[in-house]
Amino acid sequence: MPSSSDTPLLQRLEHLSAPELRRLLAEHLTRRKLGLTWERDAIAHDRALNADVVLPRLVPEWSQRPEGCSQHANLVIEGDNFDALRLLRATHAGKIRVIYIDPPYNTGNRDWVYNDAYVGANDRWRHSQWLEFLYQRLSLARDLLTSDGVILVSINDENRARLELLMDEVFPGRRVGSFVWRSRTGGNDAKGAFFSDNHEHVLVYANSGFRFTGDEKSYSIYKHEEGGRVFYLSDLTKAHDYRERPNTYYPIHDPLTGIWYPCNPGRV
Structure with missing residues (x-):
């Protein structure tokens, strides 16, 4: 005979006493992890993209091959980045040393599309959709990196904190640091606060074998x-x-x- 723990929770609730309900709630709250959470179960999971595998089509007139070369390593893929990443994971898993991405910044200015629709500033699930959108793509990108591979991601001030927590989720223990990129010259009055916001950020995460190299100090x-x-x-x-x-x-x-x-x- 199944125990009470095997009974679906919703069926058990009406039979629980007040102390039992309090204990159950306390257990639920204390089981929550510290970190980033978003409404993954309340939004579509890119069904349109996950429904079918999209295969690439070679365009001969756009292709260039050096004379006497049967094949070379250069490849340009034009299309949805989710489809491209899934294709690359099948052919280049563990083979890519450097990935640089410039994702949508989730500013609310119709700067990106989720499930074939623009996400605006007043969308209730805007931040969750953005996090889910990036989570799926970053998870694929992670599998492409070599043991000494590195991924660099550009982001603005507004969404750096969210992206950094998401990167910690996808690349646990692999944070290297960040660069501050001066993206403009000349000051501007950000949000009327006499604060010049002339920079963006590049977050750097890497596998254990990664090292920055360069010339020895002279x-x-x-x-x-x-x-x-x-x-x-x-x-x-x-x-x-x-x-x-x-x-x-x-x-x-x-x-x-x-x-x-x-x-x-x-x-x-």
Whole structure:
């Protein structure tokens, strides 16, 4: 005979006492994980994309092959990124070293489509749809990376926190860090707060074998050494004139000689 624990919860609720209901609620709340949650069960799961596997079609007139080369590794796929990622997982799983993506930023300005419909700022499930949209694609991208592979994802200030938690969900323990990308020059008054929002972010997650590589640091530019430290002498001025930076335009006084050294009007 099945125990009470095997009975569907909804059928058991009407037979539970008040203390039992309180205990059940407490268990439910304490079982919740710490982190990002979204309404995955309350929205469509990309049914339109999951219904069928879309196979690519080669366009010969768009293809270029170097003379004498039977095949090469370059490939351009045009189409929905979900279909492309599923195709690549079948052919390139564990073979991609670097992935860079620039996903929709979920600004509410009709900047992305979910299940063939634009998602606007007033959509009740906008953030959940955006998270589910990215979760499915990031999960596929994760399976493409080599053991030393890295994925870099651009995002704005508004949605960085959500995306970072989602990346932690998909790539647990693989956070490397982030870059701040200056995406514009010249200030702008963000939200009327006299705050210049001229940057975006690039989040970096990687598998355990990943390392940033580059040229070894060169000390050839340092001409002086003192106390075990190397340094070089440099001009202390900046490329602004006295009209642009009047508060930093002033002569230098030598306290030993009493001499005042005037400034270059073109520098501060």
